[in-house]
Amino acid sequence: MLLTIENLQAEIDEKQILKGLNLDIKPGEIHAIMGPNGAGKSTLASVLAGKDAYEVTAGSVMFDGQDLLELGPEERARKGLFLAFQYPVEIPGVSNKLFMQTAVNAVREEQGLLALDMFDFDEYAKDKIELLEMRPDLLERSVNVGFSGGEKKRNDIFQMALLQPKLCILDETDSGLDIDALRLVANGINALRSESRSFIVVTHYQRLLDYIKPDFVHVLYDGKIIKSGGFELVHELEEHGYDEIIQQSK
Amino acid sequence: MLKKNTRKISPMAKAAVSHYIEASEQLNKESAQEEVVACRTRAQALLLTQAFPTLRDEAWQYTKLVQFVQNRFEVAHLTPQQHGLTIREVQSFLPPYQAIKLIFVDGVLDKALSDDCTALPKGLSIEFTREAVQSSSEVEVWLEQEDLVNSEPFGVLNNALLAEGFGLKVAENMAIETPVFVLNIQTKLNQISVLSNRVMVGKNAELTLVEHFVTLLNEAEQEGVEACTNVVTVMDIAESARVRQVVLQQQSDLGYYFHNQFIFQSEQSDFNSFYGGLGSQLSRHQNHLFMNGERIENSQNSACLAHQKQLVDSRTNTQHTQEWGASRQLHKFVLADSAVGVFDGMIGVARAAQKTDGQMDNKNLLLSNTAKMNSKPQLEIYADDVKCSHGCATGQINQDQIFYLQARGISKPKATEMITKAFLMESVETIDRKDIQQWVAQEFSEALLSGAYFKTDTATE
Numbered sequence: 250m251l252l253t254i255e256n257l258q259a260e261i262d263e264k265q266i267l268k269g270l271n272l273d274i275k276p277g278e279i280h281a282i283m284g285p286n287g288a289g290k291s292t293l294a295s296v297l298a299g300k301d302a303y304e305v306t307a308g309s310v311m312f313d314g315q316d317l318l319e320l321g322p323e324e325r326a327r328k329g330l331f332l333a334f335q336y337p338v339e340i341p342g343v344s345n346k347l348f349m350q351t352a353v354n355a356v357r358e359e360q361g362l363l364a365l366d367m368f369d370f371d372e373y374a375k376d377k378i379e380l381l382e383m384r385p386d387l388l389e390r391s392v393n394v395g396f397s398g399g400e401k402k403r404n405d406i407f408q409m410a411l412l413q414p415k416l417c418i419l420d421e422t423d424s425g426l427d428i429d430a431l432r433l434v435a436n437g438i439n440a441l442r443s444e445s446r447s448f449i450v451v452t453h454y455q456r457l458l459d460y461i462k463p464d465f466v467h468v469l470y471d472g473k474i475i476k477s478g479g480f481e482l483v484h485e486l487e488e489h490g491y492d493e494i495i496q497q498s499k
Numbered sequence: 500m501l502k503k504n505t506r507k508i509s510p511m512a513k514a515a516v517s518h519y520i521e522a523s524e525q526l527n528k529e530s531a532q533e534e535v536v537a538c539r540t541r542a543q544a545l546l547l548t549q550a551f552p553t554l555r556d557e558a559w560q561y562t563k564l565v566q567f568v569q570n571r572f573e574v575a576h577l578t579p580q581q582h583g584l585t586i587r588e589v590q591s592f593l594p595p596y597q598a599i600k601l602i603f604v605d606g607v608l609d610k611a612l613s614d615d616c617t618a619l620p621k622g623l624s625i626e627f628t629r630e631a632v633q634s635s636s637e638v639e640v641w642l643e644q645e646d647l648v649n650s651e652p653f654g655v656l657n658n659a660l661l662a663e664g665f666g667l668k669v670a671e672n673m674a675i676e677t678p679v680f681v682l683n684i685q686t687k688l689n690q691i692s693v694l695s696n697r698v699m700v701g702k703n704a705e706l707t708l709v710e711h712f713v714t715l716l717n718e719a720e721q722e723g724v725e726a727c728t729n730v731v732t733v734m735d736i737a738e739s740a741r742v743r744q745v746v747l748q749q750q751s752d753l754g755y756y757f758h759n760q761f762i763f764q765s766e767q768s769d770f771n772s773f774y775g776g777l778g779s780q781l782s783r784h785q786n787h788l789f790m791n792g793e794r795i796e797n798s799q800n801s802a803c804l805a806h807q808k809q810l811v812d813s814r815t816n817t818q819h820t821q822e823w824g825a826s827r828q829l830h831k832f833v834l835a836d837s838a839v840g841v842f843d844g845m846i847g848v849a850r851a852a853q854k855t856d857g858q859m860d861n862k863n864l865l866l867s868n869t870a871k872m873n874s875k876p877q878l879e880i881y882a883d884d885v886k887c888s889h890g891c892a893t894g895q896i897n898q899d900q901i902f903y904l905q906a907r908g909i910s911k912p913k914a915t916e917m918i919t920k921a922f923l924m925e926s927v928e929t930i931d932r933k934d935i936q937q938w939v940a941q942e943f944s945e946a947l948l949s950g951a952y953f954k955t956d957t958a959t960e
């Protein structure tokens with residue numbers, strides 16, 4: 250098992266958001282998580298990534314054989330957990346390239362590899378830039394500053410391609426993407442698929458899932474997973490919405 | 500004046516004043532031209548009646564001199580001592596770019612360490628204050644703005660101890676490509692370096708001036724050197740001349756630094772200045788800028804970085820007196836621990852100064868809950884057709900930015916360093932010469948990476 254979440258409960262500002270969530274992910278699997286606005290999908294993603302505004306009040310999370318909740322956010326990232334944000338942050342003055350070089354080297358250090366200098370990094374990044382058709386100037390510019398919504402999302406997937414994580418959590422990466430960008434991002438994700446790499450894809454829409462064909466689909470509602478199934482569940486949701494499933498779960 | 504006569508002076512301040520007056524008197528016994536002696540003597544009288552500012556003086560309400568007044572700094576140039584420094588020991592303070600280097604040790608010019616001033620580029624001449632006060636006919640240059648210099652308390656002290664520093668002169672139409680680099684190294688405890696500098700840049704001439712203030716720590720004094728630097732720079736920028744100035748203050752955390760600059764610009768001239776303030780327990784860098792002509796441009800920028808109990812004070816007073824002047828300012832402070840920042844900026848626009856374009860921004864980043872920023876941007880406008888603005892924003896570091904970097908494997912201290920550096924660089928990048936800009940950026944990086952500004956205990960959660 251790559252990730253085991255048991256009875257996870259978490260709160261923010263004393264408001265409980267996650268209310269006993271369970272999820273198992275094996276290496277190589279793709280899990281889609283859908284659910285109405287405010288259900289707690291981003292909260293789950295943030296708790297897994299280690300954002301300290303959230304307090305875990307019960308439950309456990311094992312990641313690749315270790316207690317994930319014991320680790321700081323940077324340690325989680327270095328051990329192979331990656332979160333593509335619903336809203337990637339702008340960082341004025343920090344160049345995208347320096348940022349990613351620093352990040353890649355932090356992960357390499359963890360793996361006992363030598364740091365990449367600027368030239369090594371350029372070489373290493375080359376095919377990832379091509380894969381995502383990143384405009385070269387986006388690398389020279391400040392992180393996400395002045396990027397369009399779609400460019401920010403693509404930048405996050407580019408980072409994912411560079412960091413080669415074990416578990417990729419994508420929080421609504423497909424929102425706000427035009428048709429071509431969606432295809433690029435989907436290609437990026439598919440290119441990273443492997444026997445050992447797993448994905449959690451949070452989304453509201455079928456279109457990304459059509460490209461990447463998840464193994465499992467879960468419905469998250471009110472801080473819990475209330476239904477799990479295969480790809481067919483997506484069609485069911487598209488047709489009937491969440492109401493029926495929510496009623497059944499009560 | 501009357502009011503000042505009646506001010507109450509504490510016994511502590513009185514003792515400090517008589518200490519400096521005595522030093523000034525002793526200087527007067529050395530060989531000096533009559534006018535210089537008279538200038539010092541007038542300053543002594545002012546010192547006696549005004550002493551040093553206290554918290555009751557509005558311009559000094561955040562910049563407390565209590566500690567300074569308790570010291571009796573010895574005037575280093577009264578009894579210049581053998582310091583025995585070799586060029587190797589000062590190497591780390593020298594810039595990586597080519598420059599004409601003038602090196603002062605504890606406020607005393609060291610000719611052996613400095614570059615040969617008899618082989619200067621055509622159009623540049625340098626005279627030293629010490630020689631000027633003794634014999635040169637150029638001494639007038641040092642005395643011209645006596646009253647103005649005396650309008651500032653540390654200008655008074657500077658005039659009372661007038662004897663060291665440099666005078667730079669660039670002839671008309673001469674562009675001096677190589678920067679003039681002036682270094683002052685504090686090496687001894689309890690000394691005051693007093694530099695009285697004059698800069699004259701002729702019509703359509705060009706000059707780049709870099710000033711670096713540092714402390715050389717010996718092993719016994721790792722904690723720092725409690726020493727003081729008092730500088731007055733009077734600069735005259737003639738018609739269509741261009742001056743670029745970079746001042747980097749990196750004295751040890753126990754030092755004091757007071758720098759008053761009086762800058763006169765003539766029509767169509769350009770003054771581009773940057774102040775980097777990282778050192779000293781108390782520092783105050785002050786520009787008094789007079790735009791006496793049409794179509795003058797200038798930019799005054801600063802980046803200050805302080806921690807522990809440091810106080811950094813950066814202030815500007817920019818007077819637009821004629822039409823079509825453009826002034827730009829960006830002042831950035833990063834404050835950690837219990838550091839205090841002070842920014843005071845005044846843009847004055849006289850009735851005749853129509854079409855003035857003045858802009859002044861002060862942005863501050865607080866790295867702790869106990870750091871404090873006092874910001875006072877002001878406009879005083881008497882013309883009606885002008886475009887002037889000022890802005891001031893103080894905030895904490897954005898935790899979402901830190902988390903974003905952490906989520907990519909970057910440690911919290913490193914993430915904080917990256918964001919802080921980026922914040923300061925906006926100001927550093929106004930230095931429009933790449934080699935100097937990179938040097939300043941490097942100095943800031945090294946200071947930040949030394950780790951002293953960020954708490955590491957929060958590295959994980």
Ligand SMILES: Nc1ncnc2c1ncn2[C@@H]1O[C@H](COP(=O)(O)OP(=O)(O)OP(=O)(O)O)[C@@H](O)[C@H]1O
Nearest residue numbers: 261262264266284285286287288289290291292293
């Ligand atoms: N600081 C906070 N204090 C109180 N409630 C909060 C806070 N932050 C988030 N919430 C609440 O937590 C709930 C879950 O939010 P979350 O962002 O996880 O939802 P989501 O499933 O990702 O929704 P969406 O589909 O709109 O992205 C929401 O009801 C939200 O209002």
Ligand SMILES: [Mg+2]
Nearest residue numbers: 290291292335
């Ligand atoms: Mg969300």
